[in-house]
Amino acid sequence: DMSVETEISAGGAGQALEDLSKQADLIVTGSRGWGALKRIALGSTSDWLVHHSSCPVLIMPRTAIAENSAPTEETAHV
Numbered sequence: 001d002m003s004v005e006t007e008i009s010a011g012g013a014g015q016a017l018e019d020l021s022k023q024a025d026l027i028v029t030g031s032r033g034w035g036a037l038k039r040i041a042l043g044s045t046s047d048w049l050v051h052h053s054s055c056p057v058l059i060m061p062r063t064a065i066a067e068n069s070a071p072t073e074e075t076a077h078v
Contacts, residue, residue, distance in 0.1 A: 014048030021053040028058045 009016035021027055031046050049057045 013045045014052070017045065017049055018052045018054070021049070021055045021057075024055045026056050026058060027053055028060065031059050031061045 007020065009020070017027060017029075027049060029046050029049060031044075046057070046059045050059070
């Protein structure tokens with residue numbers, strides 16, 4: 001048995017999730033896996049959370065999602 005809560009926040013994703021991490025037991029997020037060059041230019045919410053979260057962070061790489069599930073509309077746009 002597990003309970004899950006959702007919340008919508010305005011603002012930057014990294015800061016909003018960091019604030020929510022103070023109330024969470026675990027944050028699970030995906031990784032787009034764009035590589036170092038695009039990451040430097042665009043930043044990374046997952047990287048921000050690893051360094052600033054108040055709770056553990058589990059990052060699922062895009063390749064793990066793509067290899068372990070059939071393509072769906074949701075994963076096709078990841």
